Amino acid sequence: MLIALGIASFLVQLVVSFVRREQLRDVTGDPWQGRTLEWSTSSPPPAYNFAFTPVIHDLDAWWDMKRRGHSVPDKGYRPIHMPKNTGTGVILSGLSTVLAFALIWYIWWLAAASVIALLVVAINHTFNYKRDYYIPAEEVMRSENRRAQALAAE
Amino acid sequence: MTAHSGTAFTEAKAAPHAQATAEPEAPVFYDTEEHGHAEGSTMLGFWIYLMSDSLIFAVLFATYGVLSRNYAAGPSPADLFDLPLIALNTSLLLFSSITYGVAMLEVEKRRMGLTLFWLGITGLFGLGFLGIELYEFHHLIEEGAGPDRSAFLSAFFALVGTHGLHVTFGIVWLVTLMFQLPKYGFIPENRRRLMCLGMFWHFLDAIWIGVFTFVYLMGVLLA
DSSP, X not given: OHHHHHHHHHHHHHHHHHHTHHHHOOOSSOTTOOSSGGGGSOSSXXXXXXXXXXXXXXXXXXXXXXXXXXXXXXXXXXXXXXXXXXXXXXXXXXXXXXXXXXXXXXXXXXXXXXXXHHHHHHHHHHTOOOOEEEEOHHHHHHHHHHHHHHHHHO | OHHHHHHHHHHHHHOTTSOOOSXXXXXXXXXXXXXXXXXXXXXXXXXXXHHHHHHHHXXXXXXXXXXXXXXXXSOOHHHHOOHHHHHHHHHHHHHHHHHHHHHHHHHHTTOHHHHHHHHHHHHHHHHHHHHHHHHHHHHHHHTTOSTTSOHHHHHHHHHHHXXXXXXXXXXXXXXXXXXXXXXXXXXXXXXXXXHHHHHHXXXXXXXXXXXXXXXXXXXXXXX
């Protein structure tokens, strides 16, 4: 009976969260007065994480910043250097899993095939020289301004 | 407001102790002068990789050290190893390190043809080393001295085989670079890769010195 109540509460919570998702949505990124830096960005965070790298003076850096009155710079944005997305890491891990399975169960043809596939994918990846890009300063500014407006509207 | 916070930032940076108040003063919380990321971390990463590889070989050497006298009434190093052949093998690998160094000198002079030539020679020395090693392994297994014969031979094949696998992948890497160098030129990425492969190649040489000394020389001469 108690377990059924517990499960029911969980289901009610799921349903209420879903039905009232617009009213309950958090736009601040910091709904519970967090102490550490992940709470200082928007939710979800932008791809570049921080427009300016935070300088840390305390273990609970975000708490320290709020307590001592930080002010977020609203100009002087710079282009942000970013790594490009690539699926190679995940693909190599997947092939390694296949190789391990084949080795454990003595499936030699599969082991040979996955080793060859690993080599092909790895070597192919080394022919990709364009691995980074810059988020332009204007785009950073737009995204930061949107966040500032959302915070001001709160 | 924006101009004000800008000056406040410079003042705070120039004279952080100018204003002594009871309230804790707000220090610099955001790095507004950041100049991108340093690109020089690959070398450090590769050194760390080589050190972790050293640990693998340290473990294999330690295993060999413990098991190298456990013959299970089977053959001992003095019965099996052909020192002149191993001396030839060793010199092939040592010469390949020299030719790799020569290739790197040609990289400094930006001479593509000679770079590729010396890289090719390095690869051939590497292939020669691998060929002799495979011949030796084949010969041992045919004689009934395979890795399943005794603890000594298990440890021997694990240690020497792991080194041989490293050389194999080093050659794969070398051939890949020999395609990428003429295709993309002496761009920073390619020079960085050549540096890393060089470190890897010399590292394998150093490991082989250990194998040659502890496994072959001491195995045969101190038997």
